[in-house]
Amino acid sequence: MSDINIRKPAIELLNVSRRFVSPTGKSLTALRDFTMFVEEGEFVAVVGPTGCGKSTTLNLVTGLARPSAGEVRLMGGPVDGIDPRVGFVFQTDALFPWRNVIDNVMAGPLFRGKSRKEAEDSAKRWLQRVGLSKFLHHYPHQLSGGMRKRVSLAQTFINEPEILLMDEPFSALDVQTRTVMHEELLRLWAERKASVVFVTHDLEEAVALADKVYVLTAGPATVKSVYTIDLPRPRVVSEIRYEPRFIDYCKTIWEDLRQEVEASYRRSSEAA
Numbered sequence: 182m183s184d185i186n187i188r189k190p191a192i193e194l195l196n197v198s199r200r201f202v203s204p205t206g207k208s209l210t211a212l213r214d215f216t217m218f219v220e221e222g223e224f225v226a227v228v229g230p231t232g233c234g235k236s237t238t239l240n241l242v243t244g245l246a247r248p249s250a251g252e253v254r255l256m257g258g259p260v261d262g263i264d265p266r267v268g269f270v271f272q273t274d275a276l277f278p279w280r281n282v283i284d285n286v287m288a289g290p291l292f293r294g295k296s297r298k299e300a301e302d303s304a305k306r307w308l309q310r311v312g313l314s315k316f317l318h319h320y321p322h323q324l325s326g327g328m329r330k331r332v333s334l335a336q337t338f339i340n341e342p343e344i345l346l347m348d349e350p351f352s353a354l355d356v357q358t359r360t361v362m363h364e365e366l367l368r369l370w371a372e373r374k375a376s377v378v379f380v381t382h383d384l385e386e387a388v389a390l391a392d393k394v395y396v397l398t399a400g401p402a403t404v405k406s407v408y409t410i411d412l413p414r415p416r417v418v419s420e421i422r423y424e425p426r427f428i429d430y431c432k433t434i435w436e437d438l439r440q441e442v443e444a445s446y447r448r449s450s451e452a453a
């Protein structure tokens with residue numbers, strides 16, 4: 182029997198709950214009985230109403246937070262602190278403002294014990310791939326938002342993460358730059374196929390990028406539904422949005438998501 186279709190789970194959240202104690206001493210449940218599987222090489226997007234618990238989910242995978250109940254597993258083993266196989270890209274970039282572009286990108290490999298020469302060569306290669314060869318000696322404040330995001334991608338991909346966690350990485354960019362970054366991300370991802378969890382408020386972004394879209398309920402977040410996005414790859418993000426099947430996916434998932442967004446809005450209005 183061929184094992185080609187049997188992919189191992191890279192990330193497993195099994196019946197996870199996460200509770201916090203609020204500043205006023207009240208207990209708040211952010212995640213409840215939350216189960217999610219991300220297969221090796223799979224691109225999963227997570228959408229849900231604001232404040233429902235999306236970032237909390239990522240924090241559990243990073244090991245920065247521990248579940249109050251349930252289990253989180255990476256590549257078949259329990260999460261035990263920060264894992265070097267995991268890379269991140271967040272909304273705000275994690276560039277050192279006092280270091281130039283190449284030094285920012287070299288920082289990861291140097292930290293992981295590579296020689297200066299190896300780190301520099303590798304950083305140059307990655308910066309070339311993201312189209313920034315002419316900006317090696319610029320400082321972050323001398324770059325546009327899109328260029329800084331490219332540096333962030335190079336800074337993350339240079340470490341060849343097996344698992345890539347992205348929390349609204351492109352939400353601060355203008356629409357055109359976002360589309361360019363989507364294509365850039367899919368191109369880089371297709372080369373090594375890290376297992377990705379991509380959190381976003383933008384349903385079209387989720388459908389354009391992902392193999393599966395998880396819709397979360399209004400907080401406490403649990404999985405409401407999972408959609409498999411059966412659109413061919415490679416995808417041209419700037420064109421895919423005009424395809425009928427893409428539009429159908431967006432309409433169907435939005436119907437599902439809208440109920441949760443409305444529930445979340447009602448609750449916050451009642452609380453106000």
Ligand SMILES: Nc1ncnc2c1ncn2[C@@H]1O[C@H](COP(=O)(O)OP(=O)(O)OP(=O)(O)O)[C@@H](O)[C@H]1O
Pocket residue numbers: 201202203204209210211229230231232233234235236237238400
């Ligand atoms: N460290 C913490 N202490 C107390 N409460 C927290 C903490 N972190 C998150 N929360 C609460 O948990 C809930 C979920 O937060 P989380 O940031 O995961 O939501 P989100 O879906 O990522 O939000 P957004 O869509 O606005 O980015 C919120 O009510 C938040 O206030």
